[in-house]
Amino acid sequence: MHERKRHNLLAMAPQERLDYFVRKIVDFEQAWGLYQDGWATSAFDGGEAVPFWPEAALAQACATGAWAGFVARPISLDDFRGRWLPGLRADDRVCQVFPVPTQQGVVICPDDLGGLIHDELQPYL
Template sequence: MHPEKFKQVMGLPSGERHAYFVRKVADTQEVWGLYHAGWATAQAHGHVAIPFWPEAAFAQACASGDWEHFQPRAIALGDFLSKWLPGMASNGQLASVFPVPQGGASIAAPADLLRDMRHESEQYE
């Protein structure tokens, strides 16, 4: 990815990064998380939030601090939609969509993110 594009996307407001995430993931059929003997998590609104990114480079940029030993790992979109999001919903977890080192993330309930992803996927059919 071109460094200027990387910088520009990282600087988008959280709502625009959420929309970028949905479009990019629908296109590439992959979601990225950070993994090191378990998936990276954070706290949001009193719940466990699992961070997700649209590309490995964005996940790697957040692999510092508590996540410094974590590495980007791909999740197939089919698994994300059919296993991850329903499992997170039943566990009371939230999705931290496209966090950045200097700024927040879009925090979404799994059902809401699933709806966004399905709506976007319909555009591709």
């Protein structure tokens, strides 16, 4: 990823990053998480959030601190929609969309994120 693009994406406001995430994962049919003997998670409001990114380089930029040693791993859009979001809902977890090193990203329930992805997919169906 070009450094200027990376800088601009990391500087976006949280809502802009959420919008970018939805567009990008629909266009490229994959989301990214961080993995090392299990998927990265973070504590949120007494529960657990699972972070997701639109591109590998953006995920890898957050592999610091508690996530040091984690590596970016792709998740197909079909798996994300068909397995991950329902599983997160069943486990009473939330999605942490596109955190950056200086901000946590948008925390959103799996159903709401699924709805945004569904809406973005409509022109393709």
